[in-house]
Amino acid sequence: MTTVSTAEAAPMRAADRAASFYRAVWRWHFYAGLMTLPFLILLAVTGGLYLFHHDLDGLIHRDLKQVERRAEAPRKPSEIVAQAVASVPGRAVKYVPPESASASAEVTIRDAAGARQVVYVDPYDARVLGTLSDRGTVMWVVRQLHSLAYFGPVANGVIEIVGGWSILLVATGVYLWWPRRGGGGVVTVRGQPRQRVFWRDLHAITGIFAGVLIVFLAISGMPWSVFWGAKVNEWANGNNFGYPAGVRVAVPMSDDPLHQHGPTAWSLEQAKMPESSANPGQAIGLDAAIARFDALRLAPGYAVNLPSGPKGVYTGSVYPNDLSRQRVVHLDQYSGEPLIDMGYADYGLFGKALEWGINVHMGQEFGLANQLLMLAACIAIILLSVSAGVMWWKRRPAGRLGVPPLPARPGTLYGVFAILAIGGVIFPLVGASLIAMLLLDRLLSRRNST
Known part of the structure; x- marks a missing residue:
């Protein structure tokens, strides 16, 4: 009979607990990957x-967007x-002045059935260059695919779940990577591509270096999500007609939200449209x-929503790469x-932080360096997904x-x-999916036990 002393048994129990915890983390890491990898790609x-x-749309649609200076x-x-309007009968609802001397002007027309077409016009001779459906550029299609917006709110909720599980993937992945004993695979890749250890090390090292960026992308993408993003937006910007605290809104307000007229900043999705004066003149x-928007120094590239009726307003909005120049101005049409003039400086601390995160997420805050850093994160996610699939298959x-x-x-x-x-x-949707996975x-x- 073999006798094990208490002093020897204690390390054995500790090792058993550590091994059990490692396996449990590995199992949940596997489930997180099973749920998210196709969507992450x-x-x-x-x-x-x-x-x-911006560059790709300009290249793909250069016959519509570019003119001779x-x-x-x-x-x-x-x-x-x-x-x-003569080219596409209907009512003009938006006008985008040329952003530069070699850019076309854009006019959005809504027809009698409510469908919208964007007409591209040479600003020098008013010649119509062509049309696209509203939000019909190639990159807008890519954006809709990115959020699964084409497939309805349920699919958009899946993206929210994937974002939350991505954070869990990184957290569990760091634990699995953490060095516990000597050997390779910590910052070097062992073996050959035909061996599983090669893909395991490649997966782990890519994850540990890209993990911070992946968590940032997941968190900064959450404001767009269908449940968490909507609820947080309501909590953060639900007062004062949806405008940031401190912005003067002592004017008549409609029930028409700004986001129904086109893309807007996250912090202004609930902002209501003001109304023009009750006793209109000409x-x-x-x-x-x-001319008034130019005098107010709106940044180039701004869009103008036209008045929707006798109480409507002219709304000039611009969301450039430079957050400090982000701005929305509503003009009385008479x-x-x-009536309201606000920009990034008017947002609350929480709104500023989220807008900054969104801007970095989209590669706009620090120019080309920002784009390349986020591109590297995207490439790392693809590499992680592929290496995980190969590793699992082997x-x-x-x-x-x-x-x-x-x-x-x-x-x-x-535990x-x-x-x-x-x-x-x-993230409640993540919690619901976590219970489903349990x-x-x-x-x-x-x-497996039967």
Whole structure:
């Protein structure tokens, strides 16, 4: 009979607990990857493309967006809009002045059925260059794919779940990577591509270097999510007609939110449109409104939403790479006076932080360096996904899913679940999916035990 002393048994128990915890983390890491990897590849590919959306759209649609730079003065905005409406019958709802001397003007027309078309016009001779459906550029399609917006709110909720699970993937991945004993695979790749250890090390090292960026992308992408983002937006910007605290809104307000008129900043999604004066006189017209926006020094590239009726306003909005120049101005269509004029400086601390995160997420805050850094993160996500798939394929038993084995102490699995559940409290959809995965794990465990 072999006798084990108390002093010897204690390290054995500690080692057993550590091994059980490692297996439990590995199992949950596997489930997180199983749920997210296909979506992460989609997000990485579409996100990497959209980082360069301005350049790519300009190249793909150059016949519509670019014109020959000329010495003559551009035509008046009203003439450009008139030519656009003559080409595509309907009501003009938005006008985008040329951003530069070699850019076309854009006029959005809404027809009798409510469909919108964007008409591109040469500003020098008011010649119509062509049309696209509203939000019909290639890069806008990429953006819609990135958020799964094409497939409705349920699919958009999946993106929210993927974002939360990505954070859990990084957290569990760091634990699995953490060096516990001597050997390679910490910052070097061992073996050859035909060996599983090569893909394991490549996966781990890529994850440890890109983990911070992946967590940042997941968190900064959450403001767009269908549930968490909407609720946080409501909490952060739900007062004062949806405008940031301190912005004067002592004017008549409609029930029409700003985001229904086109893309807007996250902090202004709930902002209501003000109304023009109750006793109108002669409307100032588009030409005077454009001159007023230029006098107010809106950054080049701004768009103008046209009044929707007798109480409507001219709304000039611009969201450039430089956050300090982000701005929205509503003009009374009769007096031409600004009713509301706000910018990034007016947002609260929370709104500023989220807008900054969104700007960096989209590769806009620090120029080309920002784009390349986010592109590197996208490439790392694709590499992580591919290496995870190869590693799983080489490890899995034939004809089986290859779920990592249960820990020797099954209760450890629920201990790890309790830790991960903290993220589920912060992101409720993630929490719901976490419970679903726990039920799936119990089902798989029962099937394997019978």
